[in-house]
Amino acid sequence: MSAIDQGEDAVVIIGSGAGGGTLAYELTQKGIxxxxxxxxxxxKNEDYVNDEWEAFNQMAWLxxxxxxxxxxxxxxxxxxxxxxxxAVGGTTTHWSGATPRFKRHEFxxxxxxxxxxxxxxxxxxxxxxxxxxxxxxxxxxMGSTHVHGRKALPANNNYKVFANGAERxxxxxxSTGPYATNAEEYDGRPASIQDGFNFQGDKNKSKWSTLVxxxxxxxxxxxxxLRPDSHVVQITHDAxxxxxxxxxxxxxxxxxxxxxxxxxxxxNSIETPRLLLLSASPMFPDGLANSSGQVGRNYMRHTTGSxxxxxxxxxRMFRGETMAGVIADESKHDxxxxxAGGYYLETISLGPAFLASFADPGAWGSKFTEIxxxxxxxxxxxxxGEDMPVETNRITxxxxxxxxxxxxxxxxxxxxxxxxxxxxxxxxxxxxLLYEAVGSTGVHRTPPYPSTHxxxxxxxxxxxxxxxxxxxxxxxxxPNLFISDGSVFTTGAAANPTLTxxxxxxxxxxxxxxxxRTGGI
Amino acid sequence: MAFPAKYPQxxxxxxxxxxxxxxxxxxRVAFPHPRFPDGPYERTADTILKEAENSTWFRVxxxxxxxxxxxxxxxxxxxxxxxxATKVLRRIESTEFFGFVRRTTVLNLYDNEDVWExxxxxxxxxxxxxxxxxxxxxxxxxxxxxxxxxTGPNTLVEIADNVPLSxxxxxxxxxxxxxxxxxxxxxxxxxxxxxxxxx
Numbered sequence: 001m002s003a004i005d006q007g008e009d010a011v012v013i014i015g016s017g018a019g020g021g022t023l024a025y026e027l028t029q030k031g032i033x034x035x036x037x038x039x040x041x042x043x044k045n046e047d048y049v050n051d052e053w054e055a056f057n058q059m060a061w062l063x064x065x066x067x068x069x070x071x072x073x074x075x076x077x078x079x080x081x082x083x084x085x086x087a088v089g090g091t092t093t094h095w096s097g098a099t100p101r102f103k104r105h106e107f108x109x110x111x112x113x114x115x116x117x118x119x120x121x122x123x124x125x126x127x128x129x130x131x132x133x134x135x136x137x138x139x140x141x142m143g144s145t146h147v148h149g150r151k152a153l154p155a156n157n158n159y160k161v162f163a164n165g166a167e168r169x170x171x172x173x174x175s176t177g178p179y180a181t182n183a184e185e186y187d188g189r190p191a192s193i194q195d196g197f198n199f200q201g202d203k204n205k206s207k208w209s210t211l212v213x214x215x216x217x218x219x220x221x222x223x224x225x226l227r228p229d230s231h232v233v234q235i236t237h238d239a240x241x242x243x244x245x246x247x248x249x250x251x252x253x254x255x256x257x258x259x260x261x262x263x264x265x266x267x268n269s270i271e272t273p274r275l276l277l278l279s280a281s282p283m284f285p286d287g288l289a290n291s292s293g294q295v296g297r298n299y300m301r302h303t304t305g306s307x308x309x310x311x312x313x314x315x316r317m318f319r320g321e322t323m324a325g326v327i328a329d330e331s332k333h334d335x336x337x338x339x340a341g342g343y344y345l346e347t348i349s350l351g352p353a354f355l356a357s358f359a360d361p362g363a364w365g366s367k368f369t370e371i372x373x374x375x376x377x378x379x380x381x382x383x384x385g386e387d388m389p390v391e392t393n394r395i396t397x398x399x400x401x402x403x404x405x406x407x408x409x410x411x412x413x414x415x416x417x418x419x420x421x422x423x424x425x426x427x428x429x430x431x432x433l434l435y436e437a438v439g440s441t442g443v444h445r446t447p448p449y450p451s452t453h454x455x456x457x458x459x460x461x462x463x464x465x466x467x468x469x470x471x472x473x474x475x476x477x478x479p480n481l482f483i484s485d486g487s488v489f490t491t492g493a494a495a496n497p498t499l500t501x502x503x504x505x506x507x508x509x510x511x512x513x514x515x516x517r518t519g520g521i
Numbered sequence: 522m523a524f525p526a527k528y529p530q531x532x533x534x535x536x537x538x539x540x541x542x543x544x545x546x547x548x549r550v551a552f553p554h555p556r557f558p559d560g561p562y563e564r565t566a567d568t569i570l571k572e573a574e575n576s577t578w579f580r581v582x583x584x585x586x587x588x589x590x591x592x593x594x595x596x597x598x599x600x601x602x603x604x605x606a607t608k609v610l611r612r613i614e615s616t617e618f619f620g621f622v623r624r625t626t627v628l629n630l631y632d633n634e635d636v637w638e639x640x641x642x643x644x645x646x647x648x649x650x651x652x653x654x655x656x657x658x659x660x661x662x663x664x665x666x667x668x669x670x671x672t673g674p675n676t677l678v679e680i681a682d683n684v685p686l687s688x689x690x691x692x693x694x695x696x697x698x699x700x701x702x703x704x705x706x707x708x709x710x711x712x713x714x715x716x717x718x719x720x
Contacts, residue, residue: 050645053632103679111703112680123704152668156657163666172675176668193651203647313662318642320657334681352642356631364551364614364623365607372631373554376641438663462704 002033004225009261010035011516012246014232014275017090018501019485020266021210021218022141026509028223032516035225035258036218037248039267040086042228043093045212048201052353055200059094061086065270066398069415072447076361081412082301083450084268088228089211091268091452092498094199096323097179097207098346099144099499101135104128105333106341106386106493112333113340118417119388120298124490125462125471134503142208142502143186145177152176153183156194156320158347161311161379165434166327166345173328180208180499181321187213196349198322230256233407235263235279235288235481243288243481249405262480262512262521264473266505269299269454269487273395274410276458276468289458289475294467296396298389298459299412300492301451303420305383305428306348308359309435310374310442317349317379325381330430331494339422342494343385345431350380359446371444379435383427384453386494388417395457424448453497458487472511473504480521484508536570536580540587544569546599547590548626550606551619556639565630572625579621586618 004010011027013020016038024036040061049055060083067074067081084091105112107128110121139147146152153176155163166174181202184191192206205212218224229251238244243263250256265272273296279288287295325347332342350358352375359371371378398411416424432443461467464476473488475481484505486497493500515521545559545566573580590598593609601609613619630636637644646652 050647053628105680108702112684115708120706122706123702125704146670152670154658155666155668157660159668160658160660160663160666163668164663167666172671172673173677174667175670192653193647194653194657195645195647195651196657197645197647204651313660314641315660316641316643316656319646319652319655319659328677332677332679332681333684335684336681351644352637352640353632356627362623364610364627366553369552369554372640373556463706466704466706 002222002225004033004035006256006258009259011262011264012037012258012260013264013266013484014246015039015090015266015268015485016088016210016215016226017085017266017268017485018092018210018498019505020264021089021092021214022502022505023264023266023484023509024224025210025214025218026506027513028218028221030509030513031223032513033223033225035227037230037232037246037258038088038226038228039231039271040088040228042088042226043201045201045203045205048203050195050197050200050203052200052351059085059087059201063403064401064409066401066409066411067413068411069393069413071414071416072361073414073450077450080450081414082268082270082454083452084454088215088226089209092209093201093211095209095452095498096198096346096348096496097181098323098326098496099139099142099178099180100326100328100331100344100495102128102131102493102495102500103331106491106495107131109341109386109491116340116388116419118390119419120391121389122459122461122466122490125460131503131507134507135499137506138499138503139178141213141506142180142499143182143189144180144499145183146175147178150186151183153179153181153192153321153324156324157315158317158320158349158379159325161315161435161438162325162327162345162347162381165438168437169430169434171327171329175326176324177326179321179324181324182206192321194320196318196320196322231405232267232275233278233405235265235275237281237283237288237478241283241478243478253405262482262516264482264484264512266483266485268485269457270395270410270412272483272485272487273457274397277397278407284477289468289477289481291477292461292465292467294459296457297391297394298456299393299395299414299454300387300389300456300489301414301448302453302455302492303343303383303385303387303423303427304448305424306380306446307383307428307431307435308355308371308378308380308444308446309432309440311377311379311438311440314376315379316376318351322349323347323382330427337426339419339426341386341419341423343383343423343427344494345427345434346382346384348380348382358449359444361447370442374442381431383424383431384494384496385423385427386492387420389456389459389491390415390417453486453492455486455489455492455497458483460488460490473508482508482512536573536584540584541566541570543587543590543598544622546606547610547622548630550603551610551623552626552630553603554639557636561630561633561636564633564635565626568629569622569625582617582621586613586616586622589613
């Protein structure tokens with residue numbers, strides 16, 4: 001690893017997950033040295049623990065946060081709005097691995113869906129056609145199954161129930177992927193051994209993450225200065241309104257300064273707007289890059305929910321990949337269902353410890369315990385669909401509550417849009433019908449977990465007054481400040497977001513390299 | 522000196538063996554698993570008692586809660602049958618006492634191998650080579666489904682046929698009208714037309 005002097009004007013990337021880790025890799029491949037500041041520790045695959053709560057305490061972002069709004073999370077898990085990772089590799093180290101692409105019309109939500117009351121819809125300033133080459137690159141990098149010649153994952157027990165139910169429902173578009181988990185050896189990483197743990201980190205390295213691919217390869221170039229345990233607290237700027245440095249706390253809590261010629265923020269959609277808001281100054285009184293007032297707004301979390309179904313015979317859903325099944329039939333836009341946008345159904349499995357905590361928070365008694373008593377005979381799926389961007393769903397600084405460094409914590413305010421509720425209801429019903437079609441003896445609707453897909457709080461827009469960044473992720477207000485994570489999503493689409501975050505970061509890296517070379521930054 | 526409390530029970534903040542046994546009964550009634558032996562319930566009760574030691578507020582809430590149960594039970598809570606005991610717990614389910622017991626139980630009762638075995642959960646497998654050769658696909662009461670991408674005659678219609686569409690830039694083959702992409706928050710042409718007042 002090369003050390004970059006803190007006084008040298010460096011290319012600084014904040015965060016090492018899907019966006020930041022990919023950007024660091026792509027830039028170092030092009031010969032550009034970068035500093036990566038990662039708030040969490042450098043955990044390696046061998047450090048992971050295959051135990052749900054122990055792993056949660058090891059990996060999750062547990063810094064205090066507050067919540068408001070009518071979402072159930074504010075009641076059940078008031079200080080855990082999101083379930084994301086604080087470690088090198090970011091949330092790619094615990095993601096499920098699903099890699100569907102956006103559909104063409106999902107880049108044009110406003111013109112496709114029309115005006116929807118209370119939804120702050122906008123078309124993306126880019127199209128699927130522009131994204132396709134980068135989707136290809138991202139899928140090849142991540143080793144997505146089912147595409148580019150990658151073999152499909154085998155059917156595990158949970159998938160057998162899921163796919164047979166899909167077939168009997170009349171669905172066609174089901175398969176075990178695409179997932180960025182190796183079904184056979186690929187890119188120097190082994191095939192899945194179906195060990196049953198994803199959300200706890202993959203000890204076997206079969207699942208793609210920036211921890212197993214981008215970070216070590218960037219380190220191998222000698223151009224990456226990776227600083228774990230470095231929590232950025234402010235981006236400063238010069239008299240011309242250009243970012244000139246980043247202030248961060250090292251692991252001992254000492255404030256450090258890294259000079260910067262360019263800054264890319266990829267802290268996930270809660271910390272990214274929090275950092276921009278924390279960087280307010282007399283020149284940027286509402287927060288850095290916030291002349292539109294859209295920083296922190298339009299927070300999206302995907303419309304989700306789970307259904308767990310019981311059968312007379314064993315399923316043992318915990319054996320094998322946690323997620324390895326997708327149904328795309330409901331991912332279309334068909335307003336006759338009573339809502340705009342679409343959703344996927346994907347297999348999911350939890351162990352008894354997490355199922356008890358998340359199946360029906362607050363519940364007790366025999367209705368609750370029958371869910372767990374049926375554990376061995378239970379199959380599960382997750383609904384994941386597009387939710388509406390709503391201006392009042394937003395991240396703000398809660399000045400009444402501070403973290404251990406004395407900084408205001410982010411407050412996450414969220415209330416479901418009526419469209420979200422209608423979609424979730426439809427998803428629950430379809431899932432129940434699916435399981436009934438293969439003989440379920442009981443089903444349970446599980447409410448959304450703390451958010452794993454956090455999106456939209458620094459959104460892309462054609463016009464500076466409508467959003468925070470342009471089509472390259474460059475902020476409209478600060479020419480050498482970029483956003484490189486899912487907070488740039490103009491709208492959420494139905495697809496799991498990681499593939500799109502990676503594709504956008506690969507595309508952004510080309511642009512940044514070009515701009516650095518030509519003096520555009 | 523410490524003044525005696527108005528009610529003598531309030532002096533009783535140390536949890537007795539009897540209190541522990543009431544607590545075990547509370548957990549069993551609230552989280553009934555006929556197949557669970559006593560061990561997991563006792564373990565969970567001890568975890569709750571230990572956590573209560575660390576917080577005066579929880580200790581007081583727990584002590585008072587266990588005492589009050591007797592009042593609602595009209596005697597010893599442990600003497601009630603499952604149905605009556607459940608009714609008593611329903612009456613107190615919104616109390617701090619019960620919330621503390623419920624939360625701590627949910628977090629701890631199911632986070633141990635003693636119940637995993639009963640429930641049929643096998644846990645970590647990486648040291649045994651995963652489940653790939655140990656039954657990850659042993660479900661045999663349904664046919665083996667297709668795993669590959671669908672290649673049959675159906676096509677996934679991305680946008681239902683009856684949706685009036687703006688023209689999507691870069692996709693001239695789309696179901697299209699002669700409209701433009703809408704990348705602005707301002708009301709679009711379509712919105713303006715729909716809101717137009719005509720006589």
